[in-house]
Amino acid sequence: MKIYNTLNRKIEEFKPINPGKVMMYACGPTVYNYIHIGNARPIIVFDCFRRYLEYRGYKVTFVQNFTDIDDKIIQKANEENSTVHDIAEKYITEYKIDAKGLGVNPPSINPKVTESIQLIIDIVDKLIKNGHAYEINGDVYFSTSSFSEYGKLSHMPLDQLDAGKRVEVNSIKRDPMDFAIWKAAKPGEMSWESPWGNGRPGWHIECSAMAINYLAPTIDIHCGGQDLIFPHHENEIAQSECATNVSFANYWMHNGYINVDNKKMSKSKGNFFTVRDVAEKYGYEPIRYMMLQAHYRTPINYNVDIIEQCKASLVRIATFNDNLKFMIEKSNPGNVLDKDKENIWSYRDKFIKVMDDDFNTADGISVIFEFIRDMNNYVSGTVHTSKDHLLLIKNLFDELTQILGIVPIKDDEDKIPKEVTELFEKRKKARKEKDFALADSLREQIASHGYLVEETRQGSRLVPINNFKN
Numbered sequence: 001m002k003i004y005n006t007l008n009r010k011i012e013e014f015k016p017i018n019p020g021k022v023m024m025y026a027c028g029p030t031v032y033n034y035i036h037i038g039n040a041r042p043i044i045v046f047d048c049f050r051r052y053l054e055y056r057g058y059k060v061t062f063v064q065n066f067t068d069i070d071d072k073i074i075q076k077a078n079e080e081n082s083t084v085h086d087i088a089e090k091y092i093t094e095y096k097i098d099a100k101g102l103g104v105n106p107p108s109i110n111p112k113v114t115e116s117i118q119l120i121i122d123i124v125d126k127l128i129k130n131g132h133a134y135e136i137n138g139d140v141y142f143s144t145s146s147f148s149e150y151g152k153l154s155h156m157p158l159d160q161l162d163a164g165k166r167v168e169v170n171s172i173k174r175d176p177m178d179f180a181i182w183k184a185a186k187p188g189e190m191s192w193e194s195p196w197g198n199g200r201p202g203w204h205i206e207c208s209a210m211a212i213n214y215l216a217p218t219i220d221i222h223c224g225g226q227d228l229i230f231p232h233h234e235n236e237i238a239q240s241e242c243a244t245n246v247s248f249a250n251y252w253m254h255n256g257y258i259n260v261d262n263k264k265m266s267k268s269k270g271n272f273f274t275v276r277d278v279a280e281k282y283g284y285e286p287i288r289y290m291m292l293q294a295h296y297r298t299p300i301n302y303n304v305d306i307i308e309q310c311k312a313s314l315v316r317i318a319t320f321n322d323n324l325k326f327m328i329e330k331s332n333p334g335n336v337l338d339k340d341k342e343n344i345w346s347y348r349d350k351f352i353k354v355m356d357d358d359f360n361t362a363d364g365i366s367v368i369f370e371f372i373r374d375m376n377n378y379v380s381g382t383v384h385t386s387k388d389h390l391l392l393i394k395n396l397f398d399e400l401t402q403i404l405g406i407v408p409i410k411d412d413e414d415k416i417p418k419e420v421t422e423l424f425e426k427r428k429k430a431r432k433e434k435d436f437a438l439a440d441s442l443r444e445q446i447a448s449h450g451y452l453v454e455e456t457r458q459g460s461r462l463v464p465i466n467n468f469k470n
Helices: 037-055 071-079 084-101 117-129 203-214 226-244 275-282 285-292 304-330 338-355 361-379 387-404 418-432 436-448
Strands: 002-005 010-013 021-026 059-064 133-136 139-142 179-184 199-201 219-225 249-255 258-260 300-302 451-456 459-464
Touching: 002 249, 021 037, 021 203, 037 059, 037 219, 037 249, 037 258, 037 275, 037 285, 037 387, 059 203, 071 084, 084 275, 117 133, 117 139, 117 179, 117 203, 117 226, 139 226, 179 203, 179 226, 199 203, 203 226, 219 226, 226 249, 275 285, 275 304, 285 300, 285 304, 285 361, 300 304, 304 361, 304 387, 338 361, 338 387, 361 387, 418 436, 418 451, 418 459, 436 451
Parallel strands: 021 059, 021 219, 219 249, 258 300
Antiparallel strands: 002 010, 133 139, 139 179, 179 199, 451 459
16 A cells, blocks of 8 residues: 655555554644634545555544634633533534534544643653743744754755744744744633643644554554645644654645635635535535545635535436345346356455555446446446356445445435325336236326336336436
8 A cells, every 4th residue: 555645745555553453643624613624634544545555454543623722712701691611512523423424433432632631740840841842921832943854744944944834833932933832821711730830732733643552652644634734743743752752643645625616715805615515415425435535635726516516426326326225126036157256256356456556445336337327337237247247346336435435316306106106016017917008108207207118027127217318
């Protein structure tokens, strides 16, 4: 297996620290609002990557945090006349609803910042004692100049990082590039006791503390959105490696941005969409499909046409799945030729080959559709085959779609109305009684409702006319 490592800017062979085991950390949400579709991409992509690692035989320990204390949460609590705790818990609950809807499996460990304060204080204290951090009026700052490799992830030397645009300018810091790892408490804010007075963690330090504590000083994979490369992940590396004197993560994976109608998503531009907004109109499944139908490192452009196309693709997958189940139910057992077994299993090999090449889910989905096209003669009943053969097809179909977490969905129009099923049953009775004139008349009535009667070796079935558009 090979993956692109942001740290070295090249595709490298994946070799975990401990054979057969993977330690993986992903930056979780700051819980002050519903997640938007940009947030959804890393959640879906790295859930799928974890699934694939497990499919390939690795035992994965996956840690994803909740940032439940932050300036934005404090601001939200003030706006809603609530508490930081209540706001955080509310949106953790809402996040879990969306994550489940998106088919995202719960992480192995899901720590909160507010439950990890002592871990954070311990690291801050260590950084001060070894000369990599300093305290001023209850604030503690990391000294970026103390770490000679600062900038190695973003591949930008210190003198090229614009302090006025890229970092918070603060006159009391020794250097504009230095960043807060502990913040002195402000009146009315949630805070904790520390050697430097009451305060709370800076944003970057929390992930270092949790990754090191719940995984190890050196982990296999750290992942997140491309927007986190600088400053968040850059700062994580600096403070972690200065605290432990070992490499923080061997592989860094970052997904690409999401634009809306070819523009950066922004509330001020009116093109900001939460996952809940999109799911209420189109369902969660097309959102997951959209995130996986492109390579994870490439940008995605979200618009109505694309989400509709994703939904249509899932309906095609559902149609194949329904046809397959129908044929299995109606078919008889029988031997499977070796050449048919080899043909089916060849698609597993193709799928693994493209997925092993930097986790190419786009080509993985293409393999699934190639498999569907190849198997359609058997599934549609055009070529007679046995139940055993169809079960082999079904097993591989389920295997590949479950790795991606793709759930076949039915279009709203695919819910057969009661009057159509009644006409269908009358037609079957007419044919049995050899009243072919009535049967033909009933077929036409069924077609007027948008359905075709398809004759197969196993019997008649109803199929929406929309399924024949392509």
